[in-house]
Amino acid sequence: MKKTFVLVILFVFPLVAYLFFASGVNNFGKLPTLTENVPDISQIDPSVTLDGKITILGFLGRDVEGKKGNAFNLNQKIYKRFSEFHDFQMLMVVPESSKDQVESLREELNELSNAEKWNFAFGTDAEIRSFFNELKTDLTLDSDLYTPFVFIVDKDRNLRGRTDDEDEGIKYGFNTTSVAELNNKMEDDVKIILAEYRLALKKNNADRSK
Template sequence: MKKNSVLFVLFVLPIVAYLFFASGVNSFITLPTITPTIPEVNPQWKSLNGEKVTLNQKITILGFTGEDIFVNRGNFFNLNQKIYTKYNEFKDFQFVFIAPDGTQEQAKRILKELSPLSNLKGYHFLFAPANEIQAYYNDLKLLGKLDSKMGTPNVFIVDKKRNLRGRKGKSVQGKPEYKEGFNTTSAAELHNDMMDDVKIILAEYRLALKRNNANRQI
């Protein structure tokens, strides 16, 4: 019993405290689920380098680029600087962008511009027909819609069990709050809201890892 108490103090309490203080503007200790168990990405969709891309057992920032990838390159820069550079060393953290067929060269240009700034091993582009992108997006059951070019400036947090996570409930001010995605055109939103929520997701998994390690020692 005493050993269990020591393990709790050493491993669990620090993570709980981190979760509390990391929550910042978010009133949730754990991040609510917006859509449970979204579909896996289609294995027939091609990536740039032929690598296999999966959402399973990954913490994923999921985006839908639309046809104007390079025109919207500022959004990628915002996301890279505010989110990716902060958390890319977490081994199960990745970016997955679903893009229309025919935009491969634009994606390559984006990666070329970002490569001096970051190690891009966690970036993945998947290319699919427009109708399949729309069908997949519909399965996410979100309020926001794709535009006519199969894109949205919003990106979404997906956990290791493929649950799409966000904000649902009341804010710290007690007002109703709902946020299913984060607008990459706004560096402030990425810094103030998304960074906060990614911290919570990562802290959840650190807590689970600490708990599992502690259980093995009992």
């Protein structure tokens, strides 16, 4: 009896778990599109692009020094987990006047992990506000061009989020001041969009081999 129980634990349970999660990907394999055709950030800063990237997009504002905690939360809970995925990037939009503060932040991020996929775009106040408004969310930037919320933008420059969030209904962004929200909601949604692209890639490869 004991031997049978051990065999069940070792072989049957992993199979059941796999089938459960596999069905979850099939049933929840699409993260809703909330805004289509977000303009490319390269219109503001040619050194970066949203095209062909799964992007976590944020707006740190003028006081980058004061918002480092947000970046560190994001780095620990999201970036470290997903940075090895191809075409994944973090992109923070910052006023041109804050370049020195960004360099300091970049150095500190590099001490925590390899921050090569942390990118920063610099623009004028008007450019940043105009770009943010094109996301067409229910959120706003403050007077310093800052919001604690970050956004998931897919490779085709579509803003992804939730249409049936249990707390907000339509959920455009994720609050980086809340570790619980990053853990319990954003991590799940990033997993979904990455799984979506992986499944599409497998399908394309399978079609080519026929």
